[in-house]
Amino acid sequence: MRAWPPKVAKGPPVPTAYLDRDGTINRDKAGSYILKLSQFRLYAAAPAAVKLLNAKGYRVVVLTNQSAVGRGYMTMAVSRAINLKMVRELRRAGASVDAVYFCPHAPEAACACRKPRPGLINEAAKDRPADQALSFMAGDKKCDLDLARNAGIKGRLVLTGQWRHSLGAAAAKKGFKDLLTLARALPDVSGGKKRKPR
Ligand SMILES: [Mg+2]
Numbered sequence: 676m677r678a679w680p681p682k683v684a685k686g687p688p689v690p691t692a693y694l695d696r697d698g699t700i701n702r703d704k705a706g707s708y709i710l711k712l713s714q715f716r717l718y719a720a721a722p723a724a725v726k727l728l729n730a731k732g733y734r735v736v737v738l739t740n741q742s743a744v745g746r747g748y749m750t751m752a753v754s755r756a757i758n759l760k761m762v763r764e765l766r767r768a769g770a771s772v773d774a775v776y777f778c779p780h781a782p783e784a785a786c787a788c789r790k791p792r793p794g795l796i797n798e799a800a801k802d803r804p805a806d807q808a809l810s811f812m813a814g815d816k817k818c819d820l821d822l823a824r825n826a827g828i829k830g831r832l833v834l835t836g837q838w839r840h841s842l843g844a845a846a847a848k849k850g851f852k853d854l855l856t857l858a859r860a861l862p863d864v865s866g867g868k869k870r871k872p873r
Pocket residue numbers: 695696697698699703814815816836
């Protein structure tokens with residue numbers, strides 16, 4: 676389900692940075708959910724990371740499982756508001772998120788969009804296709820990497836969130852310290868084109 680923006684402009688396939696939210700862009704704790712606006716805290720390096728992704732020519736799309744909605748811990752409206760808060764806080768720091776999609780379903784719902792199922796990526800790609808070869812999915816959990824595999828794009832692990840609980844210590848060798856470290860390691864795909872201000 677798209678949380679933001681209300682409409683997506685059509686266009687040719689673009690290199691896309693698909694980013695997980697909790698544990699990748701903002702602080703996350705194992706076994707708890709972000710249920711209130713006040714619990715949402717960007718990682719200090721997140722604005723610089725997204726800014727760098729913008730500068731390097733990536734469309735930035737956030738994909739997040741928010742099963743707390745389906746479990747009845749939070750309303751859809753609050754979940755949307757938290758996603759908008761993320762977009763706004765990043766924008767205030769000069770970083771642009773192009774779109775946010777979330778899965779509000781509980782695991783038992785067996786929906787098509789709960790990561791690692793590819794529903795959210797399919798929905799995003801329907802709005803604006805991704806250049807498969809230059810796109811990637813970055814996240815802090817096994818389900819993010821599995822989603823990348825299911826969608827046929829590269830997966831990138833960040834070591835800021837919950838990887839320890841789903842992937843174990845061996846995964847650390849393949850991971851990036853944080854989203855900014857990953858953004859620095861990525862190629863510039865802008866082709867010298869300046870990003871259009873939205
Ligand atoms: Mg996460």
